[in-house]
Amino acid sequence: MRQVADYQAHLEEFKAENTDIVALSVDPLDKAQEMVAKTGATFPVGYGLKVPEDADRVGAYWEERRGIIHATNFTLGPDRKVLQACFATGPIGRIAAVDALSSIRGTKRRKAQGG
Secondary structure: OHHHHHHHHOHHHHHHOOOOOOEEOOOOHHHHHHHHHHHOOOOOEEOOOOOOHHHHHHOOOEEOOOOEEOEEEEEEOOOOOEEEEEEEOOOOOOOOHHHHHHHHHHHHHHHHOOO
16 A cells, blocks of 8 residues: 555656556455545556466466465566566565656666667
8 A cells, every 4th residue: 555655646747657557466456445435546556366276367476375466566668578576475574656657767768868
């Protein structure tokens, strides 16, 4: 929930970079709506992902015992190919919004310089 709130707080900066944010969750609709209400998220939030089918589809780690998909961040390029991925199997290792923005800006800068 903190990560969703963090990305929402920086949403205008992502828009300025022509970058969309999407969140996905195994939570049912009512829990997803509760999270949206608590965080003020205005970007799309998918819910009801199935383990392992949807986890395998997006390339995320999942845990059978708890029926969860571990926190996974992907940065996709304009061609929809993965530029970066970060997987967290515990409470640390999530990409903060400012770090995602820094990475996106760096990628754009390198591309503009021919790299």
